Amino acid sequence: DVKVTQSSRYLVKRTGEKVFLECVQDMDHENMFWYRQDPGLGLRLIYFSYDVKMKEKGDIPEGYSVSREKKERFSLILESASTNQTSMYLCASTPLGADTQYFGPGTRLTVL
Amino acid sequence: AQKITQTQPGMFVQEKEAVTLDCTYDTSDQSYGLFWYKQPSSGEMIFLIYQGSYDEQNATEGRYSLNFQKARKSANLVISASQLGDSAMYFCAMREGEYNFNKFYFGSGTKLNVKP
Numbered sequence: 284d285v286k287v288t289q290s291s292r293y294l295v296k297r298t299g300e301k302v303f304l305e306c307v308q309d310m311d312h313e314n315m316f317w318y319r320q321d322p323g324l325g326l327r328l329i330y331f332s333y334d335v336k337m338k339e340k341g342d343i344p345e346g347y348s349v350s351r352e353k354k355e356r357f358s359l360i361l362e363s364a365s366t367n368q369t370s371m372y373l374c375a376s377t378p379l380g381a382d383t384q385y386f387g388p389g390t391r392l393t394v395l
Numbered sequence: 396a397q398k399i400t401q402t403q404p405g406m407f408v409q410e411k412e413a414v415t416l417d418c419t420y421d422t423s424d425q426s427y428g429l430f431w432y433k434q435p436s437s438g439e440m441i442f443l444i445y446q447g448s449y450d451e452q453n454a455t456e457g458r459y460s461l462n463f464q465k466a467r468k469s470a471n472l473v474i475s476a477s478q479l480g481d482s483a484m485y486f487c488a489m490r491e492g493e494y495n496f497n498k499f500y501f502g503s504g505t506k507l508n509v510k511p
Binding site: 316318323324325326327328331341371373375382383384385386388389391 | 399401428430440442447488498499500501504
């Protein structure tokens with residue numbers, strides 16, 4: 284079975300803190316994605332990566348950065364967390380030519 | 396313009412009845428894929444069904460079928476014989492781009508409640 288894990292299920296941080304969200308997949312997938320999910324807005328793509336050290340901006344990259352130093356790990360970084368970044372963050376991965384994405388369990392981030 | 400539109404924020408269905416969840420999409424690509432995911436209250440995203448743009452037959456997976464109308468750019472999900480466990484959020488999604496450079500778009504979701 285494909286397994287996508289995220290470092291935390293719940294996280295509480297203060298405004299201005301630097302926040303790292305980690306995602307690891309164990310199936311050698313090329314593509315990895317970070318989404319945020321907000322009620323009434325569905326999932327919105329923040330960043331994705333199709334190879335090690337490669338990254339592409341999604342629809343809402345402002346306030347976020349990413350890092351992919353190893354194929355299995357894709358990190359989302361909030362350089363200076365703000366209250367409007369309180370959300371559910373979902374990581375996903377996909378092998379080349381796949382018909383679906385495999386999702387992690389999500390991290391519910393609260394910024395106070 | 397929205398890539399994926401789900402116009403039903405919430406729906407109710409009686410147990411054992413069929414229900415259709417609407418989804419329309421917008422793309423100029425010839426090759427694309429359409430997906431439906433289920434998200435129960437626990438939060439995990441569960442893949443339900445996939446339809447490729449070149450597939451001529453509607454996709455089916457058990458009680459799920461995808462009513463694909465290419466000319467109308469619609470990809471409605473039909474759940475037959477609803478069960479209480481079907482109560483969840485349902486998201487329609489589309490993959491654009493070539494296989495090595497996928498980008499996925501999601502709709503805003505439909506919350507389905509199955510009544511006993």
